[in-house]
Amino acid sequence: MNSSDFEQLNHHRWEEFEKLLTHVEKGRDHPDKQLLPKHFREISADLSLAQSRMASSHVIDRLNALVIRAYEQIYQNKRGTLDVVMRFIMIDFPIAVRKDWRLFWLCSVIFWLPFFCMMFSENIDARWVQAALGPEGMASMEQMYGGKEQQIAHLREEFGSNFMMFSFYIYNNVAIDFRIFAGGILAGLGTCFFLAFNGFYLGAAAGYVNHAGNPESFWTFVAGHSSYELLGMIIAGMAGMRIGMAILHPGRLPRVRALVQGAKQALPLIYGAAMLTTLAALVEGFWSAEPHPSMVKYAVGIAGWIGLSAYLICMGRSRKKHAA
Helix, strand or coil, X not given: CCHHHHHHHHHHHHHHHHHHHHHHHCCCCCCCXXXXXXXXXXXHHHHHHHHHCCCCHHHHHHHHHHHHHHHHHHCHXXXXXXXXXXXXXXXXHXXXXXXXXXXXHHHHHHHXXXXXXXXXXXXXXXXXXXXXXXXXXXXXXXXXXXXXXXXXXXXXXXXXXXHHHHHHHHHHHHHHHHXXXXXXXXXXXXXXXXXXXXXXXXXXHHHHHHHHCCHHHXXXXXXXXXXXXXXXXXXXXXXXXHHHHHHHCCCCCCHHHHHHHHHHXXXXXXXXXXXXXXXXXXXXXXXXXXXXXXXXXXXXXXXHHXXXXXXXXXXXXXXXXXXX
C-alpha cells in the first residue's frame, strides 16, 4: 500500500478524530469524548505505520500534529497546577454558572424571597422576626451590632485575632454550603430547604438589627464579603439542584448513571462555590471588622457585587464564542 492509498483509506477516520479533538479543545460536549484515549492509540499506531513505511511528509506531519493535540488533552492534568487553576477561574467556572442559568435564578428566588420577606416583616409585625431568632439570637444580634466600637471589642474578645476570625468563618461558611449541596441527594428538597432557611434567618437578622440594633454597624460589616458569601451559597445550591435533577429526571439513563453524570456537571459549581466561600472568609476575617470609614466599606461592598457579577457574566465568553 503506497502513501496515497494509506491516506485515502484512513482519511475519513482522521477527519472525524480531528473534529472530536476540536470539540474537546474548545470545551464543548461531544458524544464520543470518552473514546478519545482509544482513538489516540489508533492514531498513534497510524503514525508509527506511516513512519515505518516512509509515507509522505504531508501524512506524517498531519498524524504527528493530531497525536500531539490528543496527548495534550488526555494528559492535561499533568500540566502545571497553576495553569489548571487559572483555566478553571478564568473559563470553566463562569461558563458552568451561565450554562445552568435557570438553576441560578431558581436558587436565587428560593434564597432572596424569604430573605426580603423576613427583613421587611419587621415593619409589619416584629413577632415574626423575634420568633425566628429567639431570645439568644436577638441578644447575639444586639451584642454584635450594637455599635461599631462595641462590635470590634466583641470580635476581638471572642476571636482574639483576624486569623482566628477567618478560620471560624471559613468553617461556618463551608458547613452551610456543604449542607446546601448535600441536600440535593434528597431529590433537591434538602437544597431548597437549606437555601430558604438561610434566607429566612439572615433576613430576620437584618430586619431585627434595622429595628433594634445599629444598622450602620451591621451593613458596614457585611458589605465587603456579602457578594462572595451569598453568591457562593446560591451556586452551592445550583450544584445541589443538579444532583437532585439527575435523580428526578434521569432521562434514558439508569438513575445511578444519571446521578454520576449529574455529579460531574456539579463539580465546577461546587469548586467555584468553595472558592467564593474562601474569599468571603478572607474578607470577613481581615477586612469586615476593621475600623475603616463607612463609605469606604460600602464602596468596597458595591465594587464586590459589580465585579463578581461582571465576572460571572463576561468571563470565558470569548472562548465560548470562538468554540461556536
